Structure formats: C-alpha cells, structure tokens
Amino acid sequence: MFEDQTFEEIMERMLSRISADIDTREGSVIYNALAPAAAELAKSYIWLDTVLELVFSDTAQGEFLDRRATEAGIERLAATKAVRAGEFTPGITIPTGSRFFADNLYFQYTADGTLECETAGEAGNANISGQNLLSLDTIPGLEKAIVKDILIPGREEERDDSLRDRYFTRVRREAVSANKQHYKQWAEEVDGVGKAKIFPLWNGEGTVKIVITNATLEPASDILVKKVKDAIDPKEGQGEGEAPIGAFVTVESAVWKEVEISAEVLPELNRSIEDVKADIEAGVLQLFKKMAFEDNVIRLSQINNIVYNASSVSDYSDIKINGLAENLVLNDVEIPKLGQVNIIEQTR
Template sequence: MYEDKTYESLLNEKLSKVDSKFDKREGSIIYDALAPNSAEVAMMYLQLEWMFEQMFGDTADREYLIKMAKDTRGIEPKPATYAILKGAFNIAVPIGTRFSLGTLNYIVTELIDDTNHTYKVQCETIGTEGNKHFGTMIPINYISGLSTCELTELLIPAQEEEDTEVFRKRWRDSFNATAFGGNRADYMEKIKAIQGVGGAKCYRTTNELGELVGGHVKCVIMSSDYAIPSTTLVHTVQQRIDPTQDMEGYGLAPIGHIAHIQAVKGKVINISCKITYEPRYGFADVKSYIEGAIDNYFKSLIETWEDSDHLIVILKKIESEIIDVIGVKDISDTLLNGSASNVILDPDEIPIRGEVIG
C-alpha cells in the first residue's frame, strides 16, 4: 500500500521543497537534517502498512487473526493434544503408573480389558511425537511381577496446535455454512472438534431395514494422522455424538436423529512396474525411497478426502513420483491393482499402499 514511501523517495520529496539557493548536497546541514527524519518516516509507513494488513482476515498475522476469529465467529485455533495409545501388560497395573520409551514418558489413564491387562496410556509429551513410538516400555518405578509392558497401538492420535493457514481457512469457511440444529455443517463442526478426528463426511443413510427414512445420518471419519481411525476413536465419537441411538438427543445429535459413526475404509493399491536403474542401483537400493514417495503422494490425496466426492489415484502421478527417486532412470508398464489405468475410489475410501514391485 505504501510501497512508494521509501527512504529515498521521502528524502527526495523533502529536498525538493527546499529552495535551490540553499546547499542541499549530501553532507550539508539541510541534507543531514532531513535524512534521519526520512528514515524515521519510512519506518512509520512500514508500521502503517503492517497495521493495515492486520485489519483483514486474509493478511492478518496469527495473533490478530485469532482475535478477529474470536470476535467475529467465536472460534479459536485447536490446541495441541496428547497421544492416547494401548498398553499391554502381563499383570494389572495401577492407574497413574508411569513408563518410559526412548525419550518419552507415558502414564496409564484407563482400563480397557482387565482379563488381558490392556490399558489406555497417554504420552506425557504434547504433540504428534507421541504418535510415532511403539515397543517395550520401562517402568519408572519398580512393579513386582511385571515382565511385559508394550505399547501396541495408537488409539487416538495427538495433534499439533492448528496451523495458521488451516485456522484461517476454517474461519473463512465458517461464513459459508452456518452450523445449526443438526445440519450438515453442525455435524461436521462438532465431530471435527473431537480429539483425533482429522476429517469427516456426513450423509443421509438408511435404517436397519434398508429404508431411506428421515432422521438417520451416517458420519464417516478419518483420524488426524490421515489414516483409518481406531475402533476406540470411532467409539469415542459415537458416544459423544449419539450414545443411545434412540432419537432422544442424549448426545450432540439433535432429537429425532440417529447418528451412525463409521471409519473411513482403506483401498489397497498394489503397484507393479518395469524400472530402468542408473548404474550401481537396483530395486533393493531404492525400494524404501519409492515407497516413501508413494506414501507422500497418497497422503496429499488423503488430505483432500473430506472435500472430494471420491479420490482418484492417478497412474501418471505414481510414475512421476517414482521417476524422481535417485537411482531411477526410467519407468514403464505401470499397473495399479493389475490395470494400466487410474483407480477411482469410493466416496468413503482412502488409498493404502500395498505391494510395490519394480
């Protein structure tokens, strides 16, 4: 807005207003008086431009975007959360018992199965680092008779604090669809506010007899780490939204609705192709890199699942990802699930990497 208000332009403007009969050359009294003033005024214009940007949601910095969103829509960034995992033990352990695995500590929070001695275990480190580690834990304090303590499964993924641009989009989207009284936006807003949910789709659905009647709503969810959610997360969402499923409105679903919470399904994509390698390279050398490239492509697809009618795994895109791997010279005869064509997924499916043969 004030791009033309630079130090040089301001100084020249001030000097131009001084009569030419006076010495205005660099080093003169007039020049030396106006130069620092021009620098200060240029800084003032920079501050004015910054303040102007904070007035609009598209350009506001995070601090002022949060203030604007809270004042206009009553929403704030989603906070970072703690990972909830399943711990398996050979004996019963008290709630509150603490364990360590690597650099992270965990605390037992809830019993899952007293016969198999499985518990919910919460990582004490906030954020997504707690989603990544599994294996044998070490008790922080001695427990008599304990010989097995394993972290076996991620139940509810942790999330980092909501990214600024993601929050900005959520704030902008809140003007386009008002959440109210069990409409689609209301279900989406309430479900996605639950820890561990990364995306959702909501539809009308049939009753137990297969009849499309009023009041039945199917909500398909994806976990916040862009994967198939655990049964624990699906159950948690069901209990929060509609625990009784009797149209009585004892959850967040309104009276007259029955909400059916389901997990997104995974579609395994097997990939075979003929790869020409650079000298001194073979499939064993590049396999992990190829799998990583494919996983990154699938993740970028899955991130768009909520806003897509159905995802399409594009064969040419797979080839493009593979050929960019170091050691790969050329690729041909690519097949996805045995066919030389794109794979169109159902609305409630996300791609899962299967076997890769090259």
C-alpha cells in the same frame, strides 16, 4: 499498499520542499539532516503494510489469526496426546494414574486401561510398539509391561491454514442447523480425529453416518470411534450430544484400500533403483495423504507426474496402478494405503 513509499521516494519529496538556493546534494548538511527521518518514515510504512496483513482474516497469522477467530467463537485446536495400548502381567490391578517410561516418553495409565503420553503432540506416535515399559510406581506383582499400538495418535497444535478454514466456515455460515458441514465440524473437533465424511439419510429418515480417520489420516480405532459417537450422539435420537433430537448417528472408521504401483524406470547416472523407489514412494505417500476423503480417484496421470518429477529418474514407461494402466476409483469409505512399489530397471 505502501510499496512505493521507499526511502528514496520520501527523501525526494522532502528535498523538493527545500529552497532552490540551498545545497541538497547527497552528503550535504540538509540531506544528512533529513535522511534519518526519511529512513524512519520508510520503516513505518513497512510496518503499516504488515499491520494491514495481520488485520484481515485471509492473511492474518499466529496470535492475530487467533484473535480474529475468537471473535467468531473459534479457538485454535491445542496439541493432543497420543493414546496407546499396553500389555501387562495378567490379573494385575494397575492403579489409574500409574506412570511408565519408555524411549524418553512418559505415559500414564488411564481408567479405560490405555496409556496416555504425557507429552502432547506427535512425539507419542513414535515407533516404540513392543518396547518394555519401566514402571515409575511400585505395583505389586507387575512383571510385564509393554507398550503396544497407537489407539489415538497425538496431533500437533492446529496450523494457521486449518484454523482459517474453520473460521471461514463459521462466518460464512456454511455449518449451521445440523447440516452436513455441521456434522463434519463436530466430528473433526474431537481430539484425535483427522477428517470426517458425512452420509445423510444413509439408512432411512433421521439417520446420519459419519466415517472418520485419525489425526494421521489412517483408519480410526474403536476407542476414537466411540469418542466421536459420545460427543455427537451418545443416546441415539435423544439430543444428548451435538446432534439434534431425532437424529440417529452411526460412526465408523475409514478402511484401507491397498494400492500397488509398478513402473519400468531408467535411473539417472549415479543413482540406483533403490533411490528411484524411495523417491516414488515418498511422492505417492504425499499424494495419498492429500487425497484422504478429498478425492476418491487415484489418477494414472498423478502417478506419472510423480515419476516424471523424481530427481533419480531419467526415463520411464509402463506405469500401472494395481496391475492396470488406468485410474483406480476408491469407494466412499476407503482411504489409499501404499502397498508394493515394483520398479523394473530399464537397460540403457
């Protein structure tokens, strides 16, 4: 809005007000006297532009977006802690709150028999399954303590884009009166949930099915499914949770659909077939993350674009998805999982 209010433009306006019989050339006394004020005014216009960007919700960032969202009753989702399974000496009673240590991470034993990472965010999602846990408390009879798989992945603090989307959903009244968007909002606000898909009237009048992924857009654990069920409809049809009276809610996890990619590829000079495979895998994984519950068709053209844009690829042909040179359609509850990537090297 104030892009034209530059130092030069301000100086020109200021100098034009000076009497013609006074020297206003650069370096003159009057020029040097006005220059600092013009520089400060130009800086003020820059700040005014910035302030306007921070005032409106479509461009606000950070704490300023938080303040706009708060006006609509929405708060930024805080980072959540990873919850993992543990394996311990059979028959041993472990007190709730007992602390364990593994790979620079501290865990607490919870009432439901799981291990909660003390560090919020994705740190607790580290690949440490199978590692021994060091008990920080004296637990009689404890001889084995092993950290196991992730039950609920940790999530970092909500990003601006996600908070902005939830803000617009609220102020535009897209999620109201227990409509589909409202159920989706309720499910995705539960700690550990990534995305949710809603199926109204799936089993007759008054029934709603919610299919969820975890925070890393993978199938959800039974514990996470129960958390969502308890938050939305703990006693079916009774209106004890978010769902209204008379709604019977079923919560299920998304399921994997394994997808294999194959192609004949000519690598660039000084690049190996392993480089090609790594580039293609990275591109396909990124595509699959974006697709989860957003698009149920893996298009051959998308895979072609990934291979074409790979820096290690000189030429390619015969791209297939699950052995066929055609699009792959996922069903409503499936999310794609990359399986084998079979790359055949072309001869020059």
